[in-house]
Amino acid sequence: MEQEQAATRDSADTIPTGPVEGGPTAQSTPESAGDLRGALASKTQEVERLQERLLRLQAEFENYKKRMAREKSEFIKFAHEGLILDFLPVLDNLERAVGAARAEMGTTPVLEGLEMIGRLFRSVLEKAGVKPMDTTGKPFDPGYHQAVAQVETSHGDSNVVVEEIQKGYLIEGRVLRPAMVKVSRAVSPDPGDGPGGKGAQA
Numbered sequence: 001m002e003q004e005q006a007a008t009r010d011s012a013d014t015i016p017t018g019p020v021e022g023g024p025t026a027q028s029t030p031e032s033a034g035d036l037r038g039a040l041a042s043k044t045q046e047v048e049r050l051q052e053r054l055l056r057l058q059a060e061f062e063n064y065k066k067r068m069a070r071e072k073s074e075f076i077k078f079a080h081e082g083l084i085l086d087f088l089p090v091l092d093n094l095e096r097a098v099g100a101a102r103a104e105m106g107t108t109p110v111l112e113g114l115e116m117i118g119r120l121f122r123s124v125l126e127k128a129g130v131k132p133m134d135t136t137g138k139p140f141d142p143g144y145h146q147a148v149a150q151v152e153t154s155h156g157d158s159n160v161v162v163e164e165i166q167k168g169y170l171i172e173g174r175v176l177r178p179a180m181v182k183v184s185r186a187v188s189p190d191p192g193d194g195p196g197g198k199g200a201q202a
Contacts, residue, residue: 077129077172084130084169088177091121092166125169133168135161135179144168146178150185158186 095118101111125131133144140147140159151162161181168179 078174080128081171081176084125084128084171085177087121088169091118091125094118094121095167129172130176131170133170133179135164135168135181137161140181140183144175144178145181145183147183148180149182151182152187153184154187154189156184156186158184160184 094114098111098114098118101108101114105111122132135145138161140161145161145168148165153162156162160183161179162184163182164179165182166180167177169176
């Protein structure tokens with residue numbers, strides 16, 4: 001009996017009375033309210049930064065799409081510019097031939113056929129956005145006109161287009177081919193030709 005009581009005392013001495021290592025302690029407490037508010041504010045700022053970045057990326061993408069659509073439209077409008085430039089001399093020669101034939105023979109069925117071809121040609125160009133320039137009587141503009149000669153005049157202004165040598169064309173409002181023109185150059189009239197001059201003497 002005494003031996004059993006001694007064994008019981010020995011086993012009781014080996015049972016740990018303190019907290020088990022790694023287990024919960026009575027001293028562990030939840031985070032304070034101030035720490036939670038700081039963490040929430042930090043996360044809120046992070047979300048706002050991400051939202052702002054997302055909005056900026058969306059705006060940049062929309063601008064990119066608009067720019068690509070504009071560039072595609074510009075490419076389509078002007079992609080055939082080189083081909084049209086190659087055809088313009090053909091139209092020039094056709095119009096010269098029609099003008100010469102009309103001056104020599106007047107109206108004939110052949111001439112009427114050529115004029116119809118010219119009208120069809122110009123109609124196709126217009127559908128492609130190509131229009132002839134209106135030059136005669138307009139002030140000379142080096143951006144639209146190419147001066148090939150000057151014509152002296154004593155009763156007009158300088159730098160005015162007085163004759164068109166070769167038609168100029170615009171494509172979608174932009175110069176496709178400048179017009180070749182003659183430009184006026186004002187000169188002072190001879191004093192002898194005016195009143196009281198030599199021309200007025202008897």
